[in-house]
Amino acid sequence: MGNKIAVGLLGLGVVGSGVIRIIEDHQKKLAHQLGCEVQIKRVLIRDPNKDRNVSLQDGVLTTNPKDVLEDPDIDIIVEVMGGVDEAYEHISQAFQAKKHVITANKDLIALHGPALEKLAGQHECDLFYEASVAGGIPILRGLTDGLVSDQIHQIMGIVNGTTNYILTKMDADGATFHDALTEAQKLGFAEADPTADVEGLDAARKMAILARLAFSSNVNLQQVDTEGIANIALADLEYGKQLGYTMKLIGYAKDHDQSVEVSVQPTLLSKTHPLAEVKNEYNAVYVNGAAIGETMFYGPGAGSLPTATAVVSDIVEVIKNIQLGATGRRVTVPQFNKGAAEPNQCFSQYYLRLQVGENEEVFAAVSKLFLDIGIRLEKTVQKPGELILVTESTSLENLEQIKQQLVQLEHVNGIAGCYRVEGEEGQ
């Protein structure tokens, strides 16, 4: 290895240029930690004519992947180009050439993480992807190193900055969904196509990765019950606020021993819950473990330099492993293949906003229905034409049953809003 270790970058966008800057700015500290210099030897780009905000020596940039993947001096490949198929192809080639891989690519890891980890192991290579979840928060290492001795039961996360920003603005300023989204795009948090943010898919990918590592189970993306924020009515934000909640897009993961529950849903969170204070584009992951109890990781979930710190920390870890002769030995391939939890295993409180006719009997009829099915109502608010209810903790199966029966009641015209409620004490 000598006194220099060569790194090849695939991609030079927001994260790639941040990686170059962190390596430059923190070179002395890194050299002290590692006893060697980290050198960006080749960088794969798509468009050689694009202006780039980084200073690199002549001959470093290339448009030919082979110049990076087949360079015998390069030990570590950093994939920050995004997309799935091409990135998968390049990473597989890197392993075959015995190069270690770091990626920030949540789409790729959510879809193919376990397969790539297996491939890495077969070639005695390292694969790290700290930057794929919650950018600047070292949550993956938090789970796989810091909390490795504990049994993690449950994770709740705000893992998408765009939607958190939108919901914060809707809640605090009464902004419309579209105005808040336009602002998030201007500020650069949203993906180029914000559909994945808004529909919850970006958060679902991150939750699949978190659940996999926390529960060592092969959680796939289809297992994540996903709902976005585009249809949230300001009325539900407002009623939620009056009842002591704040609306957040919450990723929820729970280990049920034989199965795993993972969802991403707009959730009314009690204002007393630590995640309720996470505002604007910030991310946070709240972890519940058998020994640790509750702990929360908070920070920026996106952005060039925060995300690049995660990538460069992975580079440091790989180099230390190379120095120790310990590459390819990380045990993050999932141990179990637990399926998705059944609706009768998934419990939560629920908020329901019913549209009702102006009839004195309707509240009594609705209350009786809940009583008959055995679900206590914790909060009820009657408004002209609307009935707002918060249930005790009940199963998703019970919720579906009661929703079907509610709409059959005379004077109940429909269910205008239905949200999971989390964070109430004693639930």
Ligand code: HSE
């Ligand atoms: N679009 C993502 C977000 C970027 O808003 O959180 C970081 O993955």
